[in-house]
Structure formats: C-alpha cells, structure tokens
Amino acid sequence: MKVYCDNKLVIFIAHNPVLHDRMKHDSGEICMSYIPTKSQVADVLTKSLPKRQFNDMVCNLAMNDIFMPC
Amino acid sequence: MNGELHEEVYISLPPGFEDNLGRSKVWRLKKSLYGLKQSPRVCFERFGSVVKRHGFTQSQADQTMFFKHSREGKIAILTVYVDDIIMTGDNIGEIRDLKRRLEAEFDIKDLGKLKYFFGMEFARSKEGIFFNQRKYILDLLTETGITRCKEAETPMDPNVKLKSAAEDEVIDRECYQRLAGRLIYLSHTRPDIALVVSVISQFMHAPGPAHFEVVFIILRYLKGTPRKGLMFRNRGHIQVEAYTDADWAGNINDRKSTSAYCTFVGGNLVTWRSKKQNVVARSSAKAEFRSMAHGFFEVLWIKKFM
Numbered sequence: 001m002k003v004y005c006d007n008k009l010v011i012f013i014a015h016n017p018v019l020h021d022r023m024k025h026d027s028g029e030i031c032m033s034y035i036p037t038k039s040q041v042a043d044v045l046t047k048s049l050p051k052r053q054f055n056d057m058v059c060n061l062a063m064n065d066i067f068m069p070c
Numbered sequence: 071m072n073g074e075l076h077e078e079v080y081i082s083l084p085p086g087f088e089d090n091l092g093r094s095k096v097w098r099l100k101k102s103l104y105g106l107k108q109s110p111r112v113c114f115e116r117f118g119s120v121v122k123r124h125g126f127t128q129s130q131a132d133q134t135m136f137f138k139h140s141r142e143g144k145i146a147i148l149t150v151y152v153d154d155i156i157m158t159g160d161n162i163g164e165i166r167d168l169k170r171r172l173e174a175e176f177d178i179k180d181l182g183k184l185k186y187f188f189g190m191e192f193a194r195s196k197e198g199i200f201f202n203q204r205k206y207i208l209d210l211l212t213e214t215g216i217t218r219c220k221e222a223e224t225p226m227d228p229n230v231k232l233k234s235a236a237e238d239e240v241i242d243r244e245c246y247q248r249l250a251g252r253l254i255y256l257s258h259t260r261p262d263i264a265l266v267v268s269v270i271s272q273f274m275h276a277p278g279p280a281h282f283e284v285v286f287i288i289l290r291y292l293k294g295t296p297r298k299g300l301m302f303r304n305r306g307h308i309q310v311e312a313y314t315d316a317d318w319a320g321n322i323n324d325r326k327s328t329s330a331y332c333t334f335v336g337g338n339l340v341t342w343r344s345k346k347q348n349v350v351a352r353s354s355a356k357a358e359f360r361s362m363a364h365g366f367f368e369v370l371w372i373k374k375f376m
Contacts, residue, residue, distance in 0.1 A: 001310040001373060003365050007358040014362065030369060032362075035313065045265050045330030045344035046317035048226035058262045061332065062339050063298055 004035040006043075073102035073112025114150075120175050121148060124168055131374040138164060156184060190259060191299075202299025203259050207292050210252055214289055221294030222287050226266040231322045235278025246277035249285050256292075259299050261332065263288055265344045268328075272321075272346060305337040310372055314365035316347075318354035327351045329361030333368050335376075341368055 005011055011032050037043065044057035080096040081103075102109040118128060121136045126148065129135040136148045137159075144161035146168065155178070157165050172178055184192045189206040192199060211217055253267045266288055273281050314331040321328070326349070332342035343364070351357035 001312075001369050003312045003314060003362065003369060005314050005358060005362050005365075007316075007355060009355045010358040010362055013355065013359060030366065040313060040315055042313040042315035042330045042332050042342075044262065045332065045342060046315045046328050047320065048224065048228045048230075048265065050228055051223045054224045054262075058298075061261050061342075062301060062303075062334075062337070063260075063262060 001030045003030055003032050004040070005032065006035055006037045006040040008034050073109060073114075073116045075099055075102055075108070075112060077108065079106065079108075110152075117150065117176070120172065121168070124171055126168075129375065131371055135375075140164060151188070154187065156187065158184075189255070198301055198303035200299055200301045201259060202297055203256055204296050204299075206256060207296040210256070211289060211293055211296075214249070216286075216289045216293060219290050219293065222290035223294070225263045225288045225291040226269070226284065227287065230280075230284065232269060232273060232280060232284065233323055234273060235276045235281065237276075239278040240276050241278065241282070243275075243277060246281065246285070247274050250274060253285070253288060261300075261339065261342045262295075262298065263291070264342055265328075265330070268344045268346065300339060302338045308336040308376070310335055310369055310376075311337075312365040312369045314358070314362045316351075316354070316357040316361040318351065318357045321346060325350055327354075327357035327360075329357065329364055331361060331365035331368060333365070333372060335372060340372070343368075 011034055014032055039060070041057060041060045043049070044054060044061070048054075049057065079099045081099060082096055083091060099106075102112045118136070122128065124138075126136040126138045126146075129137060132149075134150050136150075138146045138161070140146075140161050144159070144164070146157070146159035146161040146164040148155060148157045148168065150156075155172075157168065159165060169180060183194070186192070189203050190201050191204055192201045194200075250267070250271050253263065254271060257264045257267045266284065270281060270284055270288070310333065312331055312333040314329070316330065317328040319325045319327055327347045328344060329347050330342070330344040333340055345364075347357065347360055349360075351360065
C-alpha cells in the first residue's frame with residue numbers, strides 16, 4: 001500500500017526511527033513516497049484552484065462525465 | 071418489524087380496545103415496533119443472525135457488510151442500509167441461495183440490477199460501473215430556482231476567503247443550513263465540491279450574504295456539470311493508494327489548517343475527505359503530518375475491509 005505526500009520533510013519525519021516512540025506507524029505494509037505537487041491529486045481538496053488546474057485535477061481524480069469525457 | 075424483543079416492554083391499549091379488555095390493562099410486546107428505542111438494534115440483530123446462519127461473516131471494518139468466501143476463491147458480499155440491501159460478488163450461486171433464504175425469512179423484493187440507490191444513479195458498461203447523482207442535482211437546482219443562470223467554471227473563486235458574518239449581517243440561517251445539508255449529501259459522488267462544501271459548512275451558525283454568494287457559485291457550477299460522477303474501472307490490480315495534502319493556516323478566522331486525503335483502490339477513487347484540522351499547526355510540516363496520519367488511518371481501514 002502506498003501513501004503519497006508532497007512534503008519531503010514529513011516523509012523524513014515519518015521515516016525517522018528516533019521519533020518513533022511518539023509517532024508510530026505500520027511501516028511494514030505501508031510505503032510512503034514523495035509526489036510532486038503537480039501530480040498531487042489531493043490538492044483540489046485543500047485549496048481552490050483556477051479553472052485549468054482545477055479541471056486537470058478533477059480528471060486525475062478519475063471523475064468523469066460519460067457524455068463529456070475529459 | 072422483524073426483531074424479537076429481549077426486554078420487557080409494555081404499551082397502553084390503543085383507543086377502542088378499552089371496552090373489551092378493561093381500562094387498567096396494558097399489553098406486553100413480543101416483537102419490536104416502529105418507534106421503540108431498541109427497534110433498530112433488534113431488527114438488525116435478527117437480519118444479521120439470519121445472514122450469519124447462512125455462513126456469512128460480519129465485517130469488522132463496517133458492521134453492515136457481510137461476506138462469504140467459497141472454497142474456489144469466489145466471494146459473495148452483502149451490505150445493508152436500514153431496509154435496503156445490495157448484494158454483489160462473483161459467486162452467483164451463493165447470492166441466489168442467500169436471496170432465496172432471505173425471501174423465506176423476510177418480506178423482501180428483488181429489484182434486479184443496481185440502478186438507483188439513495189439518490190445515486192448507477193450505470194454499467196463494458197468499461198466499468200459509473201455512478202452519479204444527476205437527478206438529485208437537477209432537483210436541487212429546480213428547487214433553488216437556478217435553472218437559467220450562467221454556469222460557473224469552478225465551484226469556488228480562488229480569491230475569496232470567508233469570515234464569519236457579524237451578528238447584524240446574518241440572514242436566513244435555516245435556508246443556508248438546508249442548502250449546505252443537501253450539498254453535503256451531494257459530495258458522496260462529487261469530490262470536486264468536497265473542499266468548498268467543507269468551507270461553507272463552517273459557517274452554519276452565522277451565514278451572511280457573502281456565504282450565500284459562495285453557495286450560489288457552487289450551484290451554478292453544478293448546473294454546468296450535473297452528470298459528473300465516479301467511474302470504477304477494472305485496471306487489473308487492487309493496489310491501495312492514498313494521497314495526502316494540507317493547506318497550512320488556510321482559515322483566516324482561526325488560522326487552522328485544512329487536511330485532505332483521497333484513497334484509490336485499483337486506481338479507482340473510493341474515499342476522500344477535506345476537513346479543517348482541530349488544532350492550530352505551527353508549521354506546514356505539522357499540518358502535512360496530521361493529514362498524512364489521517365490518510366494512514368483511512369488506508370488501514372480499507373485494508374481491514376479487504
């Protein structure tokens with residue numbers, strides 16, 4: 001299973017064994033990786049975007065209009 | 071109602087029976103009735119016990135889901151919502167068996183292939199399963215009288231930051247709350263309005279003209295895109311992926327951040343959330359970390375499901 005995040009620092013913190021007694025995670029099965037903001041599909045859920053970016057993001061979410069495919 | 075009562079519950083006689091049975095009598099209930107406190111529980115208990123007797127297991131991730139694996143590796147799944155049941159899976163024989171069993175126990179009706187469920191419309195093709203809430207949107211637009219306006223291209227103006235309205239500016243709270251409620255239900259199939267719906271629902275207590283303006287833009291956006299929905303395709307794998315993101319200190323009232331995640335199973339979007347965090351994050355990394363933790367929980371939950 002994969003979790004993507006566009007912040008390298010957070011991934012570093014999550015991977016850092018020193019902090020693990022306070023921040024635990026199931027590292028055996030979940031893999032965290034960095035993703036550039038451009039392909040970060042969760043972006044549309046945190047900020048309101050201008051038209052073009054918005055449409056691109058919505059298409060990336062696999063949202064669809066069967067009569068007007070993007 | 072189908073539930074058996076375990077507790078002693080008495081009711082007073084309905085009008086018309088006093089003369090035959092005497093005024094001082096009460097009835098003891100053997101079975102559950104609508105309106106009893108325990109009626110939903112006993113009803114579901116009875117249903118669950120019937121399904122479980124048929125060899126199904128209740129899912130721990132979602133108590134309303136039951137499943138049964140066969141020896142050949144096939145699966146039959148059943149989910150129930152109050153009195154509506156959806157059955158799916160590749161074990162057709164098992165599904166047919168269970169249907170017969172349920173017909174014997176309860177008064178049920180087979181409505182055939184899934185087409186319409188709680189305002190969601192489903193369609194199938196060779197490509198996959200598509201569902202949207204087109205009718206719900208059109209009803210909402212007719213009800214609000216927004217059928218001839220110009221369509222909006224995005225559901226939210228990127229430059230607008232909302233503040234709580236001052237006391238003397240608050241208008242028509244009930245109307246706002248009703249509209250927000252309808253939009254919240256709509257976001258079941260519309261991740262594109264999830265963010266703005268979470269924004270407008272932060273002002274349920276004090277909506278002003280600016281807030282109505284934002285709702286109006288959402289409605290105009292919906293007018294242009296009533297058929298948008300989600301498509302589930304078979305991409306040949308069932309890998310679980312999650313994307314997490316945060317907007318640091320995006321709220322100008324209390325400087326709290328917004329966390330968001332969306333999860334994909336087999337490349338199909340299944341769950342998503344956009345939510346204002348409930349503590350103030352002092353760095354963007356902290357805000358991101360929180361939303362990543364939320365994404366983690368979601369992934370673990372989905373894993374439990376599977």
